Amino acid sequence: MNAYAKRLMWPVLILVALIAVNIITTGIDFIVPSVNDDRLGGAFVNILRRSAPLLLIALGMTLVIATKGIDLSVGAVYAIGAAIACQMIIDSSDQTAAGLVFSAIAIALVVTAVIGAWNGVMVAYFGIQPIVATLILMIAGRGIAQLITGGQIPKVQDASPFTELGRGAFLTVPIPIWIAALVLVALALLTRRTALGMLLESVGGNPEASRLAGIRSKGITVLVYLVCGLCAGLAGLIGAANLGSADANNGGQWIELDAILAVVIGGTALLGGRFFLLGTTIGVVIIGTLEDTIINVGLSSQWQFTAKAIVVFVVALLQSPEFRGWFLKPFKRKPAAPATAPAEEAVAK
Amino acid sequence: MFKKALAGIGAGALLLGMAACGGGDGGSEGGGDDGSLVIGFAQVGAESAWRTANSTSIQEAAKAAGHDLKFVDGQQDQEKQIAAVRDFINQQVDVIVLAPVVETGWTDVLQEAEDAGIPVVLADRGVEAADEALYVTRLGSDFAEEGRKAGTWAAETFAADADGTRILELQGTTGSAPANDRKAGFFEVLDAEGLNYEIVDSQSGNFTAEEGKAVMETFITTHGLDGIDLLYAHNDEMGLGAIQAIEEAGKVPGTDIQIIIVDGSTAGFQAGVDGKLNYIVECNPAFGPQLMDVLESVVAGDEVEKFTPVEEGVFDATQFEAELPNRQF
Numbered sequence: 281m282n283a284y285a286k287r288l289m290w291p292v293l294i295l296v297a298l299i300a301v302n303i304i305t306t307g308i309d310f311i312v313p314s315v316n317d318d319r320l321g322g323a324f325v326n327i328l329r330r331s332a333p334l335l336l337i338a339l340g341m342t343l344v345i346a347t348k349g350i351d352l353s354v355g356a357v358y359a360i361g362a363a364i365a366c367q368m369i370i371d372s373s374d375q376t377a378a379g380l381v382f383s384a385i386a387i388a389l390v391v392t393a394v395i396g397a398w399n400g401v402m403v404a405y406f407g408i409q410p411i412v413a414t415l416i417l418m419i420a421g422r423g424i425a426q427l428i429t430g431g432q433i434p435k436v437q438d439a440s441p442f443t444e445l446g447r448g449a450f451l452t453v454p455i456p457i458w459i460a461a462l463v464l465v466a467l468a469l470l471t472r473r474t475a476l477g478m479l480l481e482s483v484g485g486n487p488e489a490s491r492l493a494g495i496r497s498k499g500i501t502v503l504v505y506l507v508c509g510l511c512a513g514l515a516g517l518i519g520a521a522n523l524g525s526a527d528a529n530n531g532g533q534w535i536e537l538d539a540i541l542a543v544v545i546g547g548t549a550l551l552g553g554r555f556f557l558l559g560t561t562i563g564v565v566i567i568g569t570l571e572d573t574i575i576n577v578g579l580s581s582q583w584q585f586t587a588k589a590i591v592v593f594v595v596a597l598l599q600s601p602e603f604r605g606w607f608l609k610p611f612k613r614k615p616a617a618p619a620t621a622p623a624e625e626a627v628a629k
Numbered sequence: 630m631f632k633k634a635l636a637g638i639g640a641g642a643l644l645l646g647m648a649a650c651g652g653g654d655g656g657s658e659g660g661g662d663d664g665s666l667v668i669g670f671a672q673v674g675a676e677s678a679w680r681t682a683n684s685t686s687i688q689e690a691a692k693a694a695g696h697d698l699k700f701v702d703g704q705q706d707q708e709k710q711i712a713a714v715r716d717f718i719n720q721q722v723d724v725i726v727l728a729p730v731v732e733t734g735w736t737d738v739l740q741e742a743e744d745a746g747i748p749v750v751l752a753d754r755g756v757e758a759a760d761e762a763l764y765v766t767r768l769g770s771d772f773a774e775e776g777r778k779a780g781t782w783a784a785e786t787f788a789a790d791a792d793g794t795r796i797l798e799l800q801g802t803t804g805s806a807p808a809n810d811r812k813a814g815f816f817e818v819l820d821a822e823g824l825n826y827e828i829v830d831s832q833s834g835n836f837t838a839e840e841g842k843a844v845m846e847t848f849i850t851t852h853g854l855d856g857i858d859l860l861y862a863h864n865d866e867m868g869l870g871a872i873q874a875i876e877e878a879g880k881v882p883g884t885d886i887q888i889i890i891v892d893g894s895t896a897g898f899q900a901g902v903d904g905k906l907n908y909i910v911e912c913n914p915a916f917g918p919q920l921m922d923v924l925e926s927v928v929a930g931d932e933v934e935k936f937t938p939v940e941e942g943v944f945d946a947t948q949f950e951a952e953l954p955n956r957q958f
Binding site for chain 1: 674
């Protein structure tokens with residue numbers, strides 16, 4: 281088993297366990313997709329569809345974290361992206377015009393990309409610590425979104441093609457799943473089939489050494505924050521399209537924390553360096569499945585946060601080689617222990 | 630590295646400072662001789678159209694009465710509200726108005742206000758009974774009464790339902806007064822009327838359309854909609870989200886499943902006119918002028934009741950269309 285598969289093993293096992301719990305409590309229908317109005321449905325497909333915005337944000341976050349950064353502003357950028365698009369659409373006379381919807385989406389994406397790039401400039405060129413640089417927009421961003429919507433919740437007509445972005449389907453697969461899958465594949469190809477991924481890990485490992493080695497680390501840093509902002513804006517558009525409205529205050533609330541959680545569950549260390557887009561994806565699906573599991577096993581709302589904390593705690597422990605070593609020690613055969621333990625440690629490091 | 634960190638913290642502190650005083654505008658001269666008051670108002674947030682209408686009503690009423698209102702948006706975060714109340718105490722405002730996001734955890738900060746001699750009036754939402762001595766009065770909706778109104782309609786509508794009424798409930802934010810009381814009042818009436826019912830599932834949708842829709846989707850995949858008679862949503866944002874989920878599952882909201890919502894925004898009434906829901910219990914946000922009267926009596930030292938209810942109505946399918954133009958939010 282190579283190091284990559286090993287990283288993925290624990291999150292995958294947790295996900296399988298969660299799915300098993302759901303199948304036991306609600307039956308095999310949980311995992312089997314059904315078709316409704318030419319759109320795939322069923323519990324698990326719904327989870328994937330609802331997880332799409334979180335996945336987009338978590339993928340962007342993974343790249344940022346690979347450069348030893350963090351982006352706390354994604355939830356606010358989500359709200360800004362949603363607010364711009366919805367407000368533009370309700371301000372126009374014909375909400376069903378395709379041209380209007382396309383330009384609203386384009387403007388929202390450009391603005392959120394610029395916001396992301398601004399975060400990157402503050403980090404790379406002004407030397408502000410990422411947590412502080414992005415905290416600024418985390419606090420101010422929702423205010424900006426409220427200014428855009430005038431403190432109201434703009435409601436787009438159901439007939440507007442904009443809602444397709446969240447509710448529609450292409451070849452029966454819900455559009456949010458398509459978008460998230462395409463972004464995942466694009467980012468994976470971009471970082472694994474070109475040198476970009478290696479450059480990212482290099483910048484995250486040691487920005488100064490990377491610069492001396494001839495890597496334009498500042499430009500790369502700005503690029504990843506830009507991508508992260510763009511992903512957050514796209515996530516906001518999907519969320520707003522699903523509801524047909526943009527809620528400046530609650531849209532994507534705490535999504536930055538769920539995204540960081542997903543990245544960590546997926547095996548990417550907050551210290552920067554190596555990153556795992558597929559691990560992040562599994563982390564996102566774990567979080568999405570967990571929310572349904574709480575309802576399906578009949579826990580009351582009061583248990584929601586505690587149950588989430590317990591699962592995250594277990595994942596974090598399983599991810600720790602030190603914990604696994606300590607926990608599994610009594611079960612290991614004595615003669616084998618001295619021979620395998622150092623080797624395993626070396627792989628883990 | 631250390632310098633960078635310092636600069637960062639400095640920038641952060643500056644920003645937090647800006648955020649903290651972004652709420653009210655100046656006016657530190659205090660309650661003048663002309664009877665105008667300095668009012669500190671810690672609002673829940675702007676989580677719904679209801680809340681925005683409530684904020685607007687209070688801001689306009691304060692302006693009309695010539696009072697200086699320091700408005701802080703708590704963004705649904707109790708920590709922010711506690712910080713806001715502490716700020717008001719430091720600024721020595723004449724009276725503090727608090728719309729607490731949750732019921733518990735207010736003892737310390739309310740005690741501080743009392744020690745500073747500043748009266749606290751609760752607007753809209755309440756706090757737990759143990760803290761009753763720490764505020765003067767609560768002006769707001771009687772949430773339990775709203776729940777009872779919803780329960781009365783449900784008990785009448787489903788009285789003839791022989792095989793038992795199967796109910797789904799979308800609760801508000803866990804631990805908040807409206808969620809607790811709307812639930813309690815509703816089932817209190819169902820039990821008193823002896824309705825044969827079953828709670829199929831009851832979960833929090835956190836008063837937002839996003840979570841209301843997500844939870845309803847899960848209800849649908851877990852329980853199906855075939856045997857469900859009634860959906861009771863604690864506010865209309867969640868109800869409207871749930872209506873979308875029901876429609877996307879290929880069912881007809883209002884017909885296949887009867888729906889009660891509390892609040893009664895324009896969007897809620899519009900859904901009623903479209904036949905997508907069956908009963909609206911009003912929760913009236915426009916109590917700004919009434920609040921100003923209460924604050925003036927409190928500061929003047931008049932005796933006030935511990936609770937002042939806001940006037941609210943109920944609307945069924947025959948009344949939606951006529952009432953729609955009267956909606957203020």
